Amino acid sequence: MAKKILVITASPRSNGNSAVLASHIVKGAEASGANVEVVDVTELEHKVAGCMACDGCHPDKLRCVQEDDITDLVADFPNYDTIVLVTPVYFFGFPAQLKIVIDRLYSLLLHESGMIFSPLKRIKFAVAAVAGGNEEDSGWELIKKQMKYLQELIDGLPPKFLFRGNCARRDTVAGDAGFLKEAEEFGSSLGR
Numbered sequence: 010m011a012k013k014i015l016v017i018t019a020s021p022r023s024n025g026n027s028a029v030l031a032s033h034i035v036k037g038a039e040a041s042g043a044n045v046e047v048v049d050v051t052e053l054e055h056k057v058a059g060c061m062a063c064d065g066c067h068p069d070k071l072r073c074v075q076e077d078d079i080t081d082l083v084a085d086f087p088n089y090d091t092i093v094l095v096t097p098v099y100f101f102g103f104p105a106q107l108k109i110v111i112d113r114l115y116s117l118l119l120h121e122s123g124m125i126f127s128p129l130k131r132i133k134f135a136v137a138a139v140a141g142g143n144e145e146d147s148g149w150e151l152i153k154k155q156m157k158y159l160q161e162l163i164d165g166l167p168p169k170f171l172f173r174g175n176c177a178r179r180d181t182v183a184g185d186a187g188f189l190k191e192a193e194e195f196g197s198s199l200g201r
């Protein structure tokens with residue numbers, strides 16, 4: 010059966026490095042037979058600043074009680090095989106627009122007898138990031154660490170990663186044919 014992939018883009022620059030990266034990941038994933046949907050989180054309306062820690066979603070609602078664009082997006086996560094975050098690095102981490110979505114994954118955690126269970130457990134997460142700096146100094150290592158902690162928290166699948174540093178210009182990724190090929194292969198590997 011065709012894989013269902015959700016690609017989440019998180020740059021306010023609609024034609025910048027992450028936008029081009031995302032389009033090549035999508036191309037590769039579709040070529041391998043996956044059904045791909047794309048959501049740009051910078052276009053979502055959200056009423057709340059993030060997770061309000063109200064615990065209205067617990068013990069077992071699996072849906073945030075704050076209704077805005079992010080509520081449905083997050084509640085739908087368990088319907089995908091793979092979720093790909095395509096993002097610039099901002100201040101050594103995820104941009105705020107994406108972090109707001111990530112924090113609201115709290116509504117997909119079930120707490121039982123001191124343990125956490127989550128329908129996210131069976132979902133493959135992938136992060137493809139661009140940054141002005143390099144692998145060591147940009148914050149990319151911190152993003153990878155966050156994703157690995159998330160994996161441990163939900164007892165999930167190992168995340169997949171792709172990174173392009175030294176994106177000094179808006180069109181750095183667009184001008185790097187070798188990396189674009191890598192991005193397509195990355196997308197294709199997620200779709201298989």
Ligand SMILES: Cc1cc2nc3c(=O)[nH]c(=O)nc-3n(C[C@H](O)[C@H](O)[C@H](O)COP(=O)(O)O)c2cc1C
Binds near residue numbers: 022097
């Ligand atoms: C608000 C802001 C914060 C940034 N913080 C970082 C950072 O911490 N590390 C880094 O390497 N690059 C940083 N950058 C550079 C971007 O990651 C880089 O320009 C990236 O290519 C932008 O992606 P885009 O073209 O998809 O918007 C920052 C850029 C902005 C606008």
